[in-house]
Amino acid sequence: QSVLTQPPSVSAAPGQKVTISCSGSSSNIGKNYVSWYQQLPGTAPKLLIYDNDKRPSGIPDRFSGSKSGTSATLGITGLQTGDEADYYCGTWDSSLSAVVFGGGTKLTVL
Amino acid sequence: EVQLVESGGGLVNPGGSLRLSCAASGFTLNNHKMNWVRQAPGKGLEWVSSISSGSNYIYYADSVKGRFTVSRDNAKNSLYLQMNSLRAEDTAVYYCVRVGSGDYFDYWGQGTLVTVSS
Numbered sequence: 001q002s003v004l005t006q007p008p009s010v011s012a013a014p015g016q017k018v019t020i021s022c023s024g025s026s027s028n029i030g031k032n033y034v035s036w037y038q039q040l041p042g043t044a045p046k047l048l049i050y051d052n053d054k055r056p057s058g059i060p061d062r063f064s065g066s067k068s069g070t071s072a073t074l075g076i077t078g079l080q081t082g083d084e085a086d087y088y089c090g091t092w093d094s095s096l097s098a099v100v101f102g103g104g105t106k107l108t109v110l
Numbered sequence: 111e112v113q114l115v116e117s118g119g120g121l122v123n124p125g126g127s128l129r130l131s132c133a134a135s136g137f138t139l140n141n142h143k144m145n146w147v148r149q150a151p152g153k154g155l156e157w158v159s160s161i162s163s164g165s166n167y168i169y170y171a172d173s174v175k176g177r178f179t180v181s182r183d184n185a186k187n188s189l190y191l192q193m194n195s196l197r198a199e200d201t202a203v204y205y206c207v208r209v210g211s212g213d214y215f216d217y218w219g220q221g222t223l224v225t226v227s228s
Contacts, residue, residue, distance in 0.1 A: 099157035
């Protein structure tokens with residue numbers, strides 16, 4: 001059971017928008033920055049969003065992040081079939097002195 | 111170009127030991143905190159260990175505490191994970207991960223598979 005809670009799966013049609021939630025607590029999301037990672041099938045994870053809402057260079061602005069209280073959200077607009085992947089949120093937990101991840105959300109672009 | 115290349119994975123008996131290595135290139139290793147993250151087959155990401163740039167601060171997941179030891183040699187641009195008393199539940203792909211300027215993982219290696227089985 002993961003410290004951060006994500007929906008197991010989400011789906012939407014090409015061109016549509018989808019959001020993925022990440023719920024935590026005051027010791028992790030409530031106190032620290034959140035990052036998001038994309039893992040395409042058979043590959044290593046890749047940084048998608050850092051410090052709640054910042055995109056590394058090369059990540060299109062179709063991807064966005066936000067945080068409010070003890071929850072964070074990843075948004076993806078203009079969905080493409082190439083976006084089909086597993087998405088993970090992560091942050092530091094100050095009480096556990098550990099990095100914590102969500103269980104991952106599988107995105108299907110129908 | 112930043113590159114992280116893991117090695118040392120393989121098949122090991124329960125109770126056995128294995129040492130993973132991560133060769134870093136394309137950046138100055140001693141400027142970055144480093145981590146190990148693992149992923150069991152068909153499962154999600156699990157953080158394993160973190161080591162600060164000067165090895166002053168080291169953290170472990172409860173699941174590996176007392177059995178795994180992380181270390182680094184900045185002069186050799188290398189990160190290590192010594193894994194002892196291995197269990198079946200340690201079976202996973204182990205990723206070497208660089209920490210960016212904050213607490214996020216900005217570069218990941220391709221991973222090395224560790225299989226614990228008799």
